[in-house]
Amino acid sequence: MTAMFIIGTVVCAASTLICWIMTALRRHPADSSIISLAAIELFLFAYAGYAAVRQSGxxxxxxxxxxxxxxxxxALILPIGVFIWAVLDKTRWSNLVMSLVGLVVFVMIYRLEEIWWGSAL
Known part of the structure; x- marks a missing residue:
């Protein structure tokens, strides 16, 4: 396992957990859920930058x-699209939809690691 995969797993898991909790507690999109999407997006930019530097080397x-x-x-487009959707749909369920980003991005990071290194972790 690479450090980037571990960091991505932690960020995605934290985002998913935060969004699940906010689904139970709030009747509208929670700021913490939106911030957790931003954390995933920042991680993905770092991952893309790391990959670009590695490949250019x-x-x-x-x-x-x-x-x-x-x-x-x-993966970079997904959090942005879900954020836009959550802003338009101001219900409790937008928090639940935001939680799916963490799960989907985790699977995508796993697949990226397979493509990058040639085998499952």
Whole structure:
């Protein structure tokens, strides 16, 4: 396991937990849920930057580069799209939908690690 995967797992798990708690406690999108989405987005920017530096230094991914960067781009778009949706849907359930970002991004990070290193963790 790489340090970036571990950090991503912690960020995604914390975001999911925060959003689940806010689903139970709030009747509208909670600021803490939105901030947890921002934390995921910041992590993804750091991950993309790390990957870009690594690849520009000559290291390559084991899988297909287009697939790797497709996952990165999709993961970067996901929190933004869900944030926009949550702002438009001001119900309790927007917190629950925001929690799914943490779960989906975790799976995407796992897949990115498979593409990057060539095997499951």
């Amino acid at each position: 000559g290291a390559s991914v084991t899988g297909e580069a287009w697939e790797f960067w497709g996952y990165v781009l999709t």
